[in-house]
Amino acid sequence: MSLSHEISMDLPVIDLDVFLQQPRDSPAVQAECAKAASALITYGALVLHDSRVSEHDNETFLDLLEDYFAQPDEELKKDERPELSYQIGVTLENTEKPKCAVDEPCLRVIDRLAPSERPLDISAHSPDPKCRFFWRMVEQPPYETQFPGLNAANITPEAPHIKERWGPVMNLWGTSMKNAVEGLTQMTAVGLGLPADTFKDAGRYGPHLLAPTASDLQKYGQKDTILAGFHTDLNFLTIHGRSRYPGLHIWARNTGKRIPVKIPQGNYLLVQAGKQLEHVTGGLVKAGYHEVVVNDRTVRVIEERKARLPDRPLIRISSTFFWHLSSDFDLKPVPELAENARSVRAQQFNLGRDEGDEAQYPPMKVGEQVSNELKHISLMATS
16 A cells, blocks of 8 residues: 555545445445545545434434533532443543643654644643543443443433433434444455455444533633643544534644544544554554644634524534444454555655654453553543
8 A cells, every 4th residue: 555745634535325325346335445444544534424324413412412511510420430430421521631641652743743733732731621421332242241341331311301312312323423433344344455344343242432522612612722632542433423613633644734624514424543443454544643622713613602592501512433343352453454554654754754663563352452541541540
């Protein structure tokens, strides 16, 4: 796989409809799958078109989550489960720390960026001023998992104006995103030269999470406020619906540039590569770095919504779904992909793009990898 010298700053748009509606061996499907794999190798992210996805379902979901996070902290705390590493229910603001603030390889990534393209400073290592809710969307495995804490039962909030809507709305939108991202795992596998169901089967019993975050823009709406510090995601693929407020920046692997994300209106979703995909491809696909901040566009939308909808909570909800490989799956690089990764790394070096020390991807259970990452971001106690 070769990489071009000049990389567009617009994320490639991948059409899942082509894959779903045409024969798998057709030239159109093969080309779209190759484009998907190439996008993840080059950018660590892509825009996915899926005509099954309803923008109305996303709007209904955003309304529900705004109402939920507008509740007082004492109500929200009832849904907190620190004993389960916050892997179910709510995580309140100033709990989750950006791993990069104490992670040497990540800090070196920032050092290699031009000063004008670096993320907002996270060296103070303050926890993120965001809340989160984890709603698990799983198929129960027919075996006893070694990682029950990562596969706990869901929590439904008790407030009457929330409770009745919660399950149906969460499951409808979560299922839409899960179906879309599972289709993309198949396209990616084909594009990488693997059987279509390689990744989908490996994630069949994964602890997938519908994982909206919430940032109170009354408190944290000043320009250059960091809502989620520079980081990568620990899972396989992360998929996002449109947020009502801009502020997500990503760093494409090969540009060295900060890219403000714009998801087109309609049946479009943003997908980012996570650490599990990086591990299984031996670094051929790199987990994508990103941050969420209050920028000029965020401020403009805040003012516009204040004027137009004065009675609605001023809360930025991210419409986010984390797709995981199964906790008991043996995580190790596919040899052919690891070989391709070494060749891409050499090409990068020859183009003057130093990717730092070569990362190691030792074999381990997915559940071990998740637990290791959670300790870094202060969500799991270290023993």
